[in-house]
Amino acid sequence: MERRSFLKKAGAGIAVGAAAGMAACGKSEQAAAPTAGAAAPAVHTGLPAVQWRMTSSFPKSIDTLYGSSELLANRLREITGGKFDIRVFPAGEIVPGLQALDAVQQGTVEMCHSCSYYYVGKDKAFAFGTAVPFGMNARQMDAWIIGGGGQALLDEFYSNYNVYSFLGGNTGVQMGGWYRKEINRLEDIPGLKIRIAGIGGEILARMGAIPQQIAGTDIYPSLEKGTIDAAEWVAPYDDEKLGFYKVAPYYYSPGFWEPGPVVHFYVNKSEWDKLPAEYQAAFRAASREAHIQMTAMYDHKNPQALARLLSQGVKLRSFSPEIMKKAYDVSRELYNEEAARNPAWAKIYAEFEKYRKSQNAWFGVAEADFDRFMQSVR
Numbered sequence: 344m345e346r347r348s349f350l351k352k353a354g355a356g357i358a359v360g361a362a363a364g365m366a367a368c369g370k371s372e373q374a375a376a377p378t379a380g381a382a383a384p385a386v387h388t389g390l391p392a393v394q395w396r397m398t399s400s401f402p403k404s405i406d407t408l409y410g411s412s413e414l415l416a417n418r419l420r421e422i423t424g425g426k427f428d429i430r431v432f433p434a435g436e437i438v439p440g441l442q443a444l445d446a447v448q449q450g451t452v453e454m455c456h457s458c459s460y461y462y463v464g465k466d467k468a469f470a471f472g473t474a475v476p477f478g479m480n481a482r483q484m485d486a487w488i489i490g491g492g493g494q495a496l497l498d499e500f501y502s503n504y505n506v507y508s509f510l511g512g513n514t515g516v517q518m519g520g521w522y523r524k525e526i527n528r529l530e531d532i533p534g535l536k537i538r539i540a541g542i543g544g545e546i547l548a549r550m551g552a553i554p555q556q557i558a559g560t561d562i563y564p565s566l567e568k569g570t571i572d573a574a575e576w577v578a579p580y581d582d583e584k585l586g587f588y589k590v591a592p593y594y595y596s597p598g599f600w601e602p603g604p605v606v607h608f609y610v611n612k613s614e615w616d617k618l619p620a621e622y623q624a625a626f627r628a629a630s631r632e633a634h635i636q637m638t639a640m641y642d643h644k645n646p647q648a649l650a651r652l653l654s655q656g657v658k659l660r661s662f663s664p665e666i667m668k669k670a671y672d673v674s675r676e677l678y679n680e681e682a683a684r685n686p687a688w689a690k691i692y693a694e695f696e697k698y699r700k701s702q703n704a705w706f707g708v709a710e711a712d713f714d715r716f717m718q719s720v721r
Contacts, residue, residue: 512637543600
């Protein structure tokens with residue numbers, strides 16, 4: 344998609360949407376304001392005061408991700424009259440972001456807000472809780488987890504780590520990253536030094552790329568100095584803040600390694616089991632609200648951010664069909680190899696893949712037809 348094409352389609356909607364969004368969201372993107380005059384929720388006077396700590400895998404600066412934790416905590420205080428109080432801590436204040444699950448498992452904190460695929464070093468099956476390359480999109484992941492048996496499979500797996508999981512957000516399909524030069528053919532992949540982790544990095548490595556593990560704060564200087572050639576991050580709203588476009592002008596899509604990444608709230612099992620049933624019900628309701636809010640806010644903010652990036656001269660590109668097909672084929676090779684040696688992966692993957700195919704068959708009918716037409720309208 345070219346810059347002019349995007350701006351033409353998005354410009355008018357952005358102007359209206361931004362004004363509406365400011366009125367509707369204002370400061371409280373994280374929590375919808377109660378209706379004026381509405382009575383506070385009734386609180387059972389016999390319920391105990393409970394204080395928890397939640398460590399996030401995200402800094403406060405990534406407000407759409409971090410904000411879901413605050414929404415959960417604020418909503419629980421409202422529902423329980425302050426009796427169920429969760430304090431939220433950004434990454435690094437209690438433990439580093441990538442150790443959040445360990446802190447919950449060990450009882451250092453009662454809960455965390457994190458991504459399952461951060462822990463594939465323990466077991467690659469962790470990836471299914473968030474995203475696997477060429478997996479399912481955000482709506483399909485919701486369908487699998489809520490209605491398709493995914494929650495039961497994840498619960499069984501997570502029980503080995505002493506946690507329960509609850510949906511806590513989704514970014515939607517992410518972008519394919521920032522590149523100092525164009526990547527048009529398969530021949531452009533070998534030798535490409537790209538900041539990417541996890542299974543996506545393994546796939547690109549098998550295609551000849553050189554994955555790099557670099558902290559978010561070090562990406563910009565690494566691109567600027569040419570230490571790396573490319574870097575993936577999230578999507579326009581988050582990417583814009585880090586200024587990658589100044590040193591790597593080519594912005595690719597899609598991020599096939601993150602087609603619908605789910606963020607979860609993980610709760611220590613013994614702490615959850617001690618909660619009164621009323622608090623458990625309140626938690627489930629608040630976490631589901633936080634889950635929906637995150638996707639909505641990314642869908643609201645990304646078009647505006649992309650328009651601003653394009654106005655700064657960013658060159659929007661798509662990965663070629665040959666690159667996508669090769670990456671897809673490599674992903675299936677990797678998955679089958681993992682299934683042969685990892686029973687946990689094999690069990691979840693068999694059900695996940697069946698569900699993915701069923702969802703794609705359905706989405707290829709009404710959804711795809713409608714989307715193709717709407718994308719063609721000027």
